[in-house]
Amino acid sequence: MSSILTRRQLVTTGLVTVAGAAGVGAAARFGRLTPDYRSILGLGESLTYSAQRLLVSGQPPAREFSRSQISKVHPTNGPAPKDETYRGWLANGFNGWRLTVEGLVARPASFSLEDLKRMPTESHIILHACEQGWSYIAEWTGVRLSSLLALVGTRPEARYALFIPIPNPQEHTGIVRLFWDSIDMSDALHPQTLIAYGINGGDLPADHGAPVRLRTSRQLGYKNVKYLSRIVLTDNLDKIGTRGGPGTWYGGI
Amino acid sequence: MSANVRSATLYAPDEAFVEAPAARSRHLAVVRITHWLIAGSVLGLLVTGTGIIISHPRLYWGETGAIGTPSLVDLPLPMIIGPSVWNRPIHFLFAWILLFTWFAYIAAGLLTRHFRKDLLPAKADLKWNRIGRVISDHLRWKRTSEDEAWTYNVVQRLVYLAVVFAIFPAIVWTGLAMSFTIASVFPFLATSLGGFQSARTLHFVLVNLLVLFLIVHLAMLCLVGFATRVRAMITGRIPQGGSAQ
Numbered sequence: 001m002s003s004i005l006t007r008r009q010l011v012t013t014g015l016v017t018v019a020g021a022a023g024v025g026a027a028a029r030f031g032r033l034t035p036d037y038r039s040i041l042g043l044g045e046s047l048t049y050s051a052q053r054l055l056v057s058g059q060p061p062a063r064e065f066s067r068s069q070i071s072k073v074h075p076t077n078g079p080a081p082k083d084e085t086y087r088g089w090l091a092n093g094f095n096g097w098r099l100t101v102e103g104l105v106a107r108p109a110s111f112s113l114e115d116l117k118r119m120p121t122e123s124h125i126i127l128h129a130c131e132q133g134w135s136y137i138a139e140w141t142g143v144r145l146s147s148l149l150a151l152v153g154t155r156p157e158a159r160y161a162l163f164i165p166i167p168n169p170q171e172h173t174g175i176v177r178l179f180w181d182s183i184d185m186s187d188a189l190h191p192q193t194l195i196a197y198g199i200n201g202g203d204l205p206a207d208h209g210a211p212v213r214l215r216t217s218r219q220l221g222y223k224n225v226k227y228l229s230r231i232v233l234t235d236n237l238d239k240i241g242t243r244g245g246p247g248t249w250y251g252g253i
Numbered sequence: 254m255s256a257n258v259r260s261a262t263l264y265a266p267d268e269a270f271v272e273a274p275a276a277r278s279r280h281l282a283v284v285r286i287t288h289w290l291i292a293g294s295v296l297g298l299l300v301t302g303t304g305i306i307i308s309h310p311r312l313y314w315g316e317t318g319a320i321g322t323p324s325l326v327d328l329p330l331p332m333i334i335g336p337s338v339w340n341r342p343i344h345f346l347f348a349w350i351l352l353f354t355w356f357a358y359i360a361a362g363l364l365t366r367h368f369r370k371d372l373l374p375a376k377a378d379l380k381w382n383r384i385g386r387v388i389s390d391h392l393r394w395k396r397t398s399e400d401e402a403w404t405y406n407v408v409q410r411l412v413y414l415a416v417v418f419a420i421f422p423a424i425v426w427t428g429l430a431m432s433f434t435i436a437s438v439f440p441f442l443a444t445s446l447g448g449f450q451s452a453r454t455l456h457f458v459l460v461n462l463l464v465l466f467l468i469v470h471l472a473m474l475c476l477v478g479f480a481t482r483v484r485a486m487i488t489g490r491i492p493q494g495g496s497a498q
Contacts, residue, residue: 016357041339044346052434062437063444065316073321077334127316127433127449131337133309134319135449218433247338253432 023050035160035182035237036249045250052252053186061192062217065125070200071136074128080206081178081227083169094211099195103162103233106153113211116197119143124192130221131251140215141198146189149233154185158233161188162240163214163225179245181225182237183216192217195228220251278489279403283361288486290354295463297347302460304340307333312457316448325454348428355421371405372414378407394476402477402491412466420463427456 032050036042080086089097093113100110122144129135145161165178187193196215197204204210209226216224222245234240242249280288310330311318318324362368377383387408405413429435430443430452446452474482485491 012357012361041342044344044349045342047349048345052432055438056434060437062433063440069316071317071319071322073319075319075321129431129433129449131308131341132334133305133311133337133453135317136319137317218437248342252434 034250035242041248045248049250076207101152101231104155104158126217140196142194142196145193157235159235162232164230165227166229181243223251279485287358294347294351301340301344304336308337312454313450318450374407374410424459427452
């Protein structure tokens with residue numbers, strides 16, 4: 001071991017530190033840190049998020065599969081709401097239910113299920129994986145979220161889209177917990193991101209989030225909010241938090 | 254190589270510890286630092302990985318698998334829903350530390366010629382009878398010569414190279430193959446393995462190979478003297494022997 005080596009190591013350590021600090025600074029400036037990066041759980045996720053967002057700046061589609069690969073079982077975690085309003089909607093085909101799109105948009109609007117179904121429809125056969133480790137392939141049908149956002153006019157300062165499920169009277173009993181969540185505009189505008197009302201050629205069943213749910217192709221199962229009632233665009237999550245349930249904001253693995 | 258350093262047995266009691274000359278270090282400083290960073294992050298990855306696998310301790314082959322579909326293996330572990338929520342993010346934090354450390358180790362290993370000097374086996378040693386003798390000596394719990402405190406035998410060299418350049422990259426590959434985002438850019442990472450669940454199963458199998466290595470690694474440490482070897486990996490020094498045991 002010579003002093004030259006020690007000096008070289010010192011220089012290397014210094015360079016790595018400077019590069020790391022510059023990386024965090026650049027990531028913060030260009031919005032490549034997760035909104036929960038300050039937490040112990042968000043730190044590692046933020047590195048993953050920054051690296052992956054740089055990699056997918058061209059928005060390549062996630063892997064798609066053929067109809068013959070569609071799974072026979074499509075498990076869900078947690079049952080559908082059982083309150084009277086929801087059961088009534090389920091019985092009458094969601095007559096009276098509306099999806100509102102608001103926040104940082106030029107023309108806030110609300111849509112009935114019929115409105116959504118009249119818009120250009122799109123289907124993707126993609127892999128759904130739960131954080132727990134299981135997975136299935138299904139074909140999801142719905143409206144591209146980017147089309148919906150184009151209709152209401154996304155304001156340029158929007159950075160996140162919030163997905164809020166229908167109000168759930170049983171929320172506090174712990175029987176059925178419907179979590180709200182948020183994604184960044186990269187995921188919101190991704191060509192495979194759908195507001196889905198159908199699965200495998202049929203309507204979305206209650207357990208899968210009827211009438212409509214968020215369907216992303218690059219995030220773990222828990223990010224795909226079911227039973228949607230509101231989509232809100234915002235530029236800041238500091239005051240409201242990043243999501244309603246346990247776990248980290250970024251589920252991109 | 255000075256004779257005085259090697260004049261006594263390695264298995265000297267601690268009180269006989271004498272500092273080796275400063276110019277002579279068993280392990281390069283960068284090897285020592287990265288070794289402990291890797292050891293810490295691997296431990297963290299094993300703990301959090303266990304937290305993830307117990308959330309669904311079934312392995313499948315192909316793209317899909319869930320309760321209600323046939324599994325390849327049902328691991329003899331309890332199924333506990335929940336721990337994956339906080340174990341997965343910490344798993345990634347340790348994975349990043351390990352990855353950065355691995356890159357630093359590879360860069361430093363090339364720069365200092367560590368791989369060529371310390372790990373690449375000599376051609377003469379790459380013979381089945383040499384390899385076989387090292388293995389049979391170890392299986393018979395035969396103590397190694399003191400020379401071997403200063404160098405690696407051919408089996409050690411091959412195993413370390415395999416861990417650094419085969420098992421570790423394969424674990425990273427199978428981990429990345431489970432990411433939809435990564436697979437959207439590099440689909441072959443997942444498709445070449447048979448799919449998402451195959452990648453998950455292979456990730457688990459490879460980690461078990463790594464654990465097997467760790468068990469042998471630790472058993473060998475105990476055989477040749479845990480304290481002296483651990484001290485050598487921390488301070489770089491090997492005690493100069495006084496009395497034999």
